[in-house]
Amino acid sequence: MSGAVEFVKGSARLVVSGGRAYKAWVAALLALVAIGGIAYVHQVRTGLIATNMRDQVSWAFYIGNFTFLVGVAAAAVLLVIPAYVYQWKPIKEVVVLGELLAISALTMCLLFILVDMGRPDRFLHIMPLLGTPNWPRSLLAWDALVLNTYLLLNAALVLYLLFKTYRGEHYDRRIFLPLVLLSIPVSISTHTVTAFLYNGMAARPYWNASILAPRFIASAFCSGPAVMIILFQILRRTNRFPIKDEAIWKIAELMSYAMFLNLFLLGAELFKEYYSATEHLRYTQYFWGGLDGHRALVPYAWLSLTCSVAAFVLFLIPRTRRNYVTLNLGCLLIWAGVYIEKGMGLIIPGFTPDTLGEIYEYTPTATEWAIAAGVFGVGFLVFTALVKIAVPILVGTFRAPERVAAPGPSSAGIPAQ
Amino acid sequence: MRKRYAMAVDTARCVGCSACVIACKTENALPSGGFRDWIAEETRGAFPALSMEIRSERCNQCSRPSCVSACPTGASHVADGGVVGVTRAKCTGCKACVASCPYGARYVHPEGFVDKCTFCLHRVREGKLPACVETCPTRALTFGDLADPASRVAELTRSRRVKVLQPGSGNEPNVFFLT
Structure with missing residues (x-):
């Protein structure tokens, strides 16, 4: 691996240099990380009592964020499928950017699990090989395995591809293609296993529905690509990045189908709960209409539905899909809708009322908000740094020193001959 | 014969005095806010047509414990x-075990780990009864080995009308309520 040192040095130079907007963005993220770090020190000192989680609601805001981000990670790579099917030109770029998003989302996932633990110092017990994971029975042990596999797979793929491109060599299809193809089932399995983690608990009827895993996948296909659409637009403006309008519109169209599926599955769930009206209806009632005067989540439930339906309509109508103002508005709406639905909207009603019938109304404390902001800060920082390194490699402005003299590829997507 | 520890709670005898809760808290030095048993x-x-059922509840020491399945590290396990x-x-x-328990039997200790009722296994191994059973002033609680047909708990669950909580959960609980 000659030139690895140069590669690392060059990458570091890329990350620390940038325009005003870039530096302001990084500074803002660093500030978030600092706030989160201070809050986490406080939580470690006082214990989980610094949060509003109690015995009744023992998983809450952190785990909600975790669930949402698993979806983002899963769907980012799923963009590879339409990229292949519709033969977009910059397929390699789509794959790389999707994987970078997956890496940063997974970083956030693992951090959210860590901050939720009562004894984070013992997390190694869950890890494969290092600890004593309870296989095959524990779904959480499976989740740790698939999330880490997916993270390693993505990191290996991206590193291989970028380093090869940096050195001006062609990637070996016999290595690259099987890994990309493997990452697709692994990405789906991360989200399925996460769904099964909740799904398998007979003690929590709100989650114990066989529709849960398909709904997870459908909603993931909405939130993950939303980030990609916005990123593609930024990259097109700041770099020579040949992503066509048609590709972006196609993603938006696919998102509207995914959202339709998600809304349909939600409707199927609501019908079953309200029509049969068993004692298990209480959890759904708590979310959508409140229970015995407890209505903390009701506004969020309807806000989420409104956002999701509005985004669905915006992405469905060709005229609003092709207008970049309404398209970006749709991305924000879909992100907000799924964030509420797969976050607090999934976790909290699962615990409210609790198994003894008590209602404990959970709302996050300032410490929880601060820690969550810190985790998002870390994630976006990782993503920003990775994109900052990857894009110059892909467009050919950052390459091995011995290649600088030679004429390089003019732009991304067109293989160097 | 393998032992199968179980408990019978006589709801007709229980007056809800919470002596079992205090005894447990003292015996096991439970932290503020942490409880291994409680009164429902x-x-x-x-x-005027009223009836009330009082139950002293705790972990059901299930034969098919969903918490042991959910635990990712094997910390939750089936003991003697x-x-x-x-x-x-x-x-x-x-906290995967907390989420998977249909009885709300587990809580998070201020030290960060999860804690629950052990039927006072440290006492049982010395031939003593669990603290809650020993302290119960109305003798509503009976502890013993269900695998031994001659034990008092086996006798009670045979002869009296018995129910378990959340029978549909698939956990096969081992705390029986006499009604």
Whole structure:
């Protein structure tokens, strides 16, 4: 691996240099990380009592964020499928950017699990090989395995591809293609296993529905690509990045189908709960209409539905899909809708009322908000740094020193001959 | 014969005095806010046609414990006599067991690990009764080995009308309520 040192040095130079907007963005993220770090020190000192989680609601805001981000990670790579099917030109770029998003989302996932633990110092017990994971029975042990596999797979793929491109060599299809193809089932399995983690608990009827895993996948296909659409637009403006309008519109169209599926599955769930009206209806009632005067989540439930339906309509109508103002508005709406639905909207009603019938109304404390902001800060920082390194490699402005003299590829997507 | 520790709670004898809760808290030095057993009161009907059931509840030491399945590290395990225990040094405080328990029997200790009723296994191994059973002033609690047909708990569950909580959960609980 000659030139690895140069590669690392060059990458570091890329990350620390940038325009005003870039530096302001990084500074803002660093500030978030600092706030989160201070809050986490406080939580470690006082214990989980610094949060509003109690015995009744023992998983809450952190785990909600975790669930949402698993979806983002899963769907980012799923963009590879339409990229292949519709033969977009910059397929390699789509794959790389999707994987970078997956890496940063997974970083956030693992951090959210860590901050939720009562004894984070013992997390190694869950890890494969290092600890004593309870296989095959524990779904959480499976989740740790698939999330880490997916993270390693993505990191290996991206590193291989970028380093090869940096050195001006062609990637070996016999290595690259099987890994990309493997990452697709692994990405789906991360989200399925996460769904099964909740799904398998007979003690929590709100989650114990066989529709849960398909709904997870459908909603993931909405939130993950939303980030990609916005990123593609930024990259097109700041770099020579040949992503066509048609590709972006196609993603938006696919998102509207995914959202339709998600809304349909939600409707199927609501019908079953309200029509049969068993004692298990209480959890759904708590979310959508409140229970015995407890209505903390009701506004969020309807806000989420409104956002999701509005985004669905915006992405469905060709005229609003092709207008970049309404398209970006749709991305924000879909992100907000799924964030509420797969976050607090999934976790909290699962615990409210609790198994003894008590209602404990959970709302996050300032410490929880601060820690969550810190985790998002870390994630976006990782993503920003990775994109900052990857894009110059892909467009050919950052390459091995011995290649600088030679004429390089003019732009991304067109293989160097 | 393998031991199967179980408990019978006589709801007709229980007066809800919470002596079992205090005894447990003292015996096991539980932290502030942490409880391994508790009193549930269920009222049925409307005045004047009323009835009330009082239950002293705790971990059901299930034969098919969903918490042991959910635990990612094996900290939750099945110990002597089918009692479900938590190895504190292996518990990461991930709370998957708390979510998977249909009885709300587990809580997070201020030290970060999860804690629950052990049927006072440390006392049972010395031939003593669990603290709650020993202290109960109305003798509503009976502890013993269900695998031994001659034991008092086996006799009671045979001869009296018995129910378990959440029978549909698939957990096969081992705390029986005499009605």
